[in-house]
Amino acid sequence: MHVSMSVNGREVSGDVEPRTLLVHYLRENLGLTGTHVGCDTGYCGACTVHVDGISTKSCTMLAVQAEGAEITTIEGLASNGELHPVQEGFWERHGLQCGFCTPGMIMQSAYLLAEDNNPDEDTIRHGLDGNLCRCTGYHNIVKAVQYAGARMRSEEPDAPDWEEEGT
């Protein structure tokens, strides 16, 4: 079947089998390998992208269902050479280790902060419970989202943990 959509601001089209998952279309057909596949049941969230601005696990959607949609992947999150505040937060607060869950985690965090740029810790934690990370224990991911929220509110982020230790 023929599909066409906008991905990271670029119009793309091609032929796919109906069974092709959106994530495979992005990775295999468009070469956008930043979106990862970590499970087969929609539980890990590594494949999270934005479909028409809505965070979506791209392994739970067929490419043909995305006909006409506007997709943003991790490759399209930074703009004009500037990191998105969430990307900056993950770097600043060590929100990643192996980095495999990170694209999905960042896309989901960016979605949460677009909805509410001042979430409390509980809201962040529940907002990320569809994204699994095996490296960080989520501790620094939460800190990274808090950092990004502060940046988006034009506030000074809290000091990092490592400056508070020793008390």
Place this chain on the structure above:
Amino acid sequence: MTSTISPTTTTSALGGVVHRKEDPALIQGHGKYTDDIKFTGEVAAAFTRSPFAHATINSIDTDAARAMPGVHAVYTIEDVRHLGTLLAQVPVGALRPLLADGVVKHVGEAVAMVVADNRYLAQDAADAVSVDYDPLEAVIDLKDALSDRVKVHDSLDSNLLISWVGPFGAEPEDQQKVKADIDAAKEGDDVVTVSQEMLNQRLIPVAIEPRAVVADYNPGYGSMTVFSSSQIPHALAGAIGKTLGLLSNQVRVVAPEVGGGFGAKLNVYSDEILVSWASMQLGHPVRWTETRREAAHSTVQGRGWVATATIVGTKDGEILGYQLEGIADMGAYTQNFTVAIPFLGLFVGSGQYKMPTWWKIDCVTTHTNTTDAYRGAGRPEAAYYLERIIDMYAREIGMDPAEVRKKNYIPNDQFPGAVSPVGFAMDTGDYGTNLDALIATSDYAGLRAEQKKAREEGRYLGIGLSSYVEVCGFAPAGLAELGFSWSTYGLPAAFSGSGLVRVNPDGTATVQIGTGPSGQGHETTWAQIVSDRLAIPVEHVKVRHGDTGDSPMGIGTFGSRSAAVDGSATYEASQRVRAKAAKMAAHLLEASEEDVVFANGGAHVAGSPDSSVTWAQIAEIAYMPHKLPEGMEGGLEASVVFNPSNATWPFGAHLAVVEVDAETGNVDLLRYITVDDCGNVINPMIVDGQVHGGIAQGVGQALFEEALYDETGNLLTGTLIDYPLPTAADLPTFELSRTVTPTDINPMGVKGIGEAGTIGSAQTVVNAVVDALAPLGVKHVDMPLRPRRVWQAIQEAKG
């Protein structure tokens, strides 16, 4: 020897927070993992897997699969039997055939491999392979397996593969005497004996990146290039070469970005061999990426012990003896370290305590997927049993569990070099100070007061603590002498840690190491080591790893070993480059070599910062040796293989606060507080991150995770739907601090931190839950503490 909880922000490269050099690529989707690296003309493999745990294969019909569009080949054991079995470092037991050979031994065992144009078509064809099985009785339960009622392998005398007994190194009769003495102590007056059988359940590692491999054989060059999501690229290159008849320098294995390993990628897998072999047969690059469900069935699992822990002690808290006796599940086939994992537990069998200890774990084979290393690998199991039974003993004698522990620690005057009751020499330790720090930082007394109040309100608040000692940083001296090495097979693979440091003509440095990191931040940490020694800015130090084509021989990344071994090698290599450069700088500065100081990206004369040269200026003469004084060798690089005299022995103490809903059995983890001691710290940010992740995996074992097989050997928890990992919503913010007790066996005084969080945490959480339920009479609950189990334990305690 120990400084108390450390201030962690420093300005020096070594010991300071440096943000990760790895991250810019990874946060923008530019990181390249194996499945992201595409080859022209590549084709995809898929496997037909056994639905039975134990069955005879009567026939395999591949005709339908071969006839499907886009299918290149279908292979069975007939095609690959001549390649031999999968190689393992500790080959005790039955080695895995590359594809099932006449009989299947676990659900998910690969029976046939299909290669097709893409992974969808490959899966279609794999489903079309028709296998005729005669199911046989399977043995899953460990005690049943030990009885040899049903044998897993006809070729073996028994399902019992090996027993690990401590004190290690003692004669059997001496070991028996230790056991007998402890048994005799139980008969003494005024002693208390506490004993409990406990399950340390099987786990599925679940690195979020599934394993993936792509192999490209070029018949013109005779070269095999393999990208694999591996922690041990050098060993994999050796195994591929050995199995396929290639020289080691014809095989290049690259572990690119690796999306978590946790021990699951510390193995050579049959799929890696088969994909490489298929590329030779087909003239195409061949790729295979496991699905999550496949991972549960064919990538190694961890833990899987059932054992009884027993303590005999006085009523005032002096432990007179500790015994552990049990069985560990090896699964059907022996892979890389399979039977050695419980041995790693024996290393820390007596923990940081001084009481006589007798320890025996029987390694049995069953009709299940293979077990091997999973974060901690034997040490979390050992710590779990010891720290649970100490808590039970403390409760029995009515003494605070912290006090009991302190009373039985190996005293400081034994260090360095204390020999543990199970027979291992340890480097450095200061356990009392560490536990005191936890008591202070957690406000333990305040927590107990809070608990008292909660109990008065009818709430079940629990406080659990435990302490642990780890052994890590293994290198040849620590392991190879004990039979761990690839040398059994003459594999051209290293068993050492290495570092190569080169200063480039522009004054930057390139570091090549033999590790295979999967998120540990080596590119940053190693840059700090080199920057510290050479005063080249961290941003000018590039660290390369994981590519056997250009890195020095290395053993890979596992066992919390990289910093202590490869890091030390890199430190020493930097020292050599520095010594060489000092001579050159002295020549340029017309000063004596002893007066050369390295700082700020170059060298200057001591006391005269203005009299300086840059690294680029030093490098200029290094690489134009005609400008060097006569007799001075050119070049600015050094390669070192580091051989430490011992493993390292980090330690720590953890505390958890939980609240249990006694009506439903639901457990809420409210706080998690740690004081770890991994010796000196290179980058506190990265060290804390390792602890965070380690805790999450230990909490995962305590509360959520279990690889559960039914009696016929079906894995009931093969997807993330029924194998729940902890999510952000399940965990609190962790509260970390440190004590610092440097090791004396390597130049930086670093020990290792990759597994500590996991080794310390499962028992801490269980201790807390049992403490919460103490008023109801609950003494033990087996992990995972899913609500159903907790509720059941409450009902049983109520009677």
Place this chain on the structure above:
Amino acid sequence: MYPRPFEYVAPKTLDEALAALDQTEGAKVISGGMSLLGLMKLRLLSPGTLIDIGRIPELDQIEDRDDHIAIGALVTHGMTASHALTTEHATALAQAASWTGDVQVRNRGTTCGSLAHADTAADQPAGAIACGAVMVARSVGGDREIAAADFFVDALTSALEPNEILVELRIPKEGGRSAYDKLGRRGGHSDYAVAGAAAWVRSDNGTVADARIGLTGVGTAPSLAAGATEAIIGSDGSAEAIAAAAERAVEGVTVLEDLYGSEEYKTHLAKVYVARALEQALALARS
């Protein structure tokens, strides 16, 4: 991970979709796809044709229609969880929707899709039963209205005929208040329900004038807890009355053991959550 091949059609109107469904052997309707695609990726289900109703306009609304509210086939869990009409008139259903899956699942998965999937441990069926929902099943032959309590037949089996689409869920505006509570498989409220209960109550001068209690996770299908409902109606809604009703939580229900609990445990949990849902609904009704 890789579904078997299938044909895919994306009708522009409901009539086209109904016609396609009527005429195509082995076709399945897909909306959000959260449940269906998961089964297809594990190759546990391989329909020959998918009829995607996701592009049909006007099915994504929650409407206020005098005596009831109507939830269209494409209304997502997230919208059900947060919409003013559902949080007011179908609090239990909204609460259940808010605990369905995760944010991404709630963004794409649909309430009607979850109900039609009829998982034994899904949250929203209990809410729909308690709120007295009526399912509108449409086929080329016309509409059929099915009470929520009659809709969930067995595991993954609803009362829908193969040629019917669940086009709308109607919740009567009958006053009273409702609440949902559960124990999730991952603990707390996370994931499918080990056991969950939704309760709707309408009080009149201190007496429980009317009530309905829906159960999920416990039996072969989500169901009305008829005994508990009978027990609470006419009572004073006191702690004793709640306890007495909870005792009858699984009356008429075949409690099934699974990975997450024994029959005994699930029976116990059903009582606990019937009591908790009733407490919360009664507290809302009093406030």
